[in-house]
Amino acid sequence: MFSLPTLTSDITVSVNDSAKLTEAIRRPIEPVGKHFMHHAQRTLRNHTWSEFERIQAERNVQTVDESNVDPDELLFDQELADESLLSHDARDWKTADLYAAMGLSKLRFKATENQIIKAHRKQVVKYHPDKQSAAGVGLEQDAFFKIIQKAFETLTDSTKRQQYDSCDFVADVEPPKKGSKYDFFEAWAPVFQSEARFSKKSPVPQLGDANSSKKDVEQFYSFWHRFDSWRTFEFLDEDVPDDSSNRDHKRYIERKNKAARDKKKTADNARLVKLVERAMSEDPRIKAFKEEEKKEKERKKWEREAGSRAEAEAKAKAEAEAKAKAELEAASQASAKADKKKQKEAAKAAKKKNKRAIRNSPKEAGYFGDADKAATIDEQVGLIVDSLDDDQLVDVAGKIKAGSVKETFQEIAGTLKDSGKLPASLLSYFI
């Protein structure tokens, strides 16, 4: 540290008004660290240094004030939870409820280290043999105090505490009785909450409520199905004799303890698996999800089959159409057939009529004046008619109707003879 020069002239304040600081440069400062944060606060709120200091100081005082009222005190038991502890044999301290002895029966496994220390102090002040003897209890009746000391020893050692917590069955919450009526969430939430204390992983997902999302529910059950528990059962071990006289016996006990522990651990794991299975089977949400899934599946199936359904419909329609068409066709065919038949018959009849008309024409024409040759004419006309084809028949019949009977016959006889259908000898009359 340096020292200041002594005052030679009589001045209190003399400011060199003409002096000016060298022009400052604006630079960014690094926005890190608590000093920057303080700077930012000061600048934002326009605090002066002294104001800021006062605010900081006030804040510090506040935190001190708050801690004066100890919130932990309220969580401790005001009175001993179990009066029978007072007469508990100190040698059997393992069977005593250590949390109750410490006045932590409400907190149990939730008690923090600090709370344990505080509670212990409180209990010691109350139950120390010296205090008790002042109240008229014999000095040698210090069993409960010993239990408190044992409890403190157990609960402040993290390994021992874990072992004790593992076997703290008072903190276990039993699942609701099967068959009884209960609200699923109200009954099961505390069960899972108490089981959650054994989880190696945190956070443990919560059971949630009826409105929990499917993902949450699935996550919850998958967590519990794969639950990794630190629960151990060392606390229930039979005491291993510490005298070294009988080593074999000692080892035997150790082995027995280990076997018993393993058995208990397996049983505990099995119990948890069963518990989770049961909860899952009773969970109304899982049921709802399954139902929903089923519905969804059906809907999907319905959607998936929509294509084939449309196809089938189209096919049926096409079939019906084809059938109708076929029927229509058959009907039209039948009618056409009938028409044809009629036509044929009509043509036949016309033919017959024409033939008759031609046959009868010589007779009607008076055999062209040659009545004596009537038989020959009839015979020859018959031959002509028989050898005429349909067209010729119509032609001839038309011409005969017109009147020129003989000429017609002559003409046709000529044609027939020329075509070689009839020999001239058989048509002698007309040629």
Place this chain on the structure above:
Amino acid sequence: MSSPVIGISFGNTSSSIAYINPKNDVDVIANPDGERAIPSVLSYVGEDEYHGGQALQQLVRNPTNTIINFRDFIGLPFDQCDISRCANSAPAVEIDGKVGFVIAKGEGKEEKLTVDEVVSRHLNRLKLAAEDYIGQKVNQAVLTVPTNFTTEQKDALSTAADKVGLKIVQFINEPSAALLAHIEQFPSEKDCNVVVADFGGVRSDAAVFAIRGGIFTILATAHDNTLGGDNLDAELIEYFAKDFQTKTKTNPRKNARSLAKLRINSIVTKKTLSNATTATISIDSLADGFDYHTSINRMRYELVASKVFGKFGEFINSTIKKANLDPLDIDAVLLAGGVSFSPKLATNLEYTLPESVEILGPSNANASNYPNELAASGAALQARLVADYDEDELKEALQPIIVNTLHLQKPIGLVDSEGNFVPILLAETSYPVQKKITLKKASGDLLIGVYEGDSTIEERTVDPAEKKANEEADEDESEWSDEDDEPEVIREKKYTLSTKLMELGIKGVKSGLELVFNINKDGKLTVSARDLKTNQVVKGEL
């Protein structure tokens, strides 16, 4: 409890994550493989993704599907990226104008990954490692970036992080983070100038800081994208390759795989040599079926790599010059980054810089043993700090009007009893500022002269001739004193009084005096002196 905010330092070569554990200590988080400096490497084999050290191993067998050195590419157009860094790994190609990588997925399938996607995946792996370690979901982080990262690059990083459910609450500069971590570990109220030198795998960055009342100001920064630990590796590889060639008449440099094997083992050897004085290197079937086995000592290594070490020294010196400062103005050099483990780096710097400069490397008792974790630790510390602020508050605090402040250009101080200038507020002090000093021994009538000072570097030449003259009188001529003939130059930093600002007089001080120097945001200087006993106050304003 709300989820913790973690600090991430994301480097080209390796990344670290840190958080403040419930005991209020900084915990640098190890990934499931136990690595605290997690290599920033992603590798793909078929459908599997490897990350960290496991992916690094793939560089030998599966280099084309292993992505390294991708950090600097984010948010930059393809043509601005130096893709030669990826020469020994998955080649960088252009995808949508950005850097990307093409990864074979087996059965002839290929996947195109943009650098954003790669960064997302890398950050996701870091996030998972942190969650695994803490046992809680993590969704907020403070990320460190080099000082020359642009806003676009930060935005791109932010988007990539958002994609995997990680919100970046604040970006902080890597050197600031390192300095913050250092100051937290070794608290000091002293105002000083510090060079933070971060020597990474493929790049080196340095920044000159002025620390004034706990507030950091960067005076200059420098970046060298071609200088880094890889250069040391290259020298070592070259040395081993030559040695191997003389022994076996085979050149391991011709074969990419041999080179990759050599590289991985050289890196291991280099790291070993930072802690031990000798190291062995043994590689089965390095090239053409020949094994390679040899040992190397630290001295040899330092000789081999002396050129590179020299460059590191030059780099720091050039940065100091860039800040318009003299090495004498610097109080300390804080070494960060993986290269800082090399003892030679610190000894080299001690040699080139004046004695007054403290080298804060792993060998110094007043510095962290893990220089590569400084940035992540600093980020975690900042994360704890910002966790107490809500988003709007933080945003307001980062406004330019608050961040950009005025800085004194010349020191302000007092005259002591010998008439010398004693600086109280150093140059580059940002204001508003308040500084209190207590003089416990002060008594009597005292004069407080407040001046602005000038700092000059004084060179004094000590002529060895006089000495010699004295010697001659006593003894015979000594022939070995040749080198002493050159005059020795002693450089010293001196302050001189410049402008007188004000004088305060205080009478009858019994025991102790408290002086308060205050500059408000408009540059108004107030000096007040308070008698500790009588609470008498004398105040002057300029």
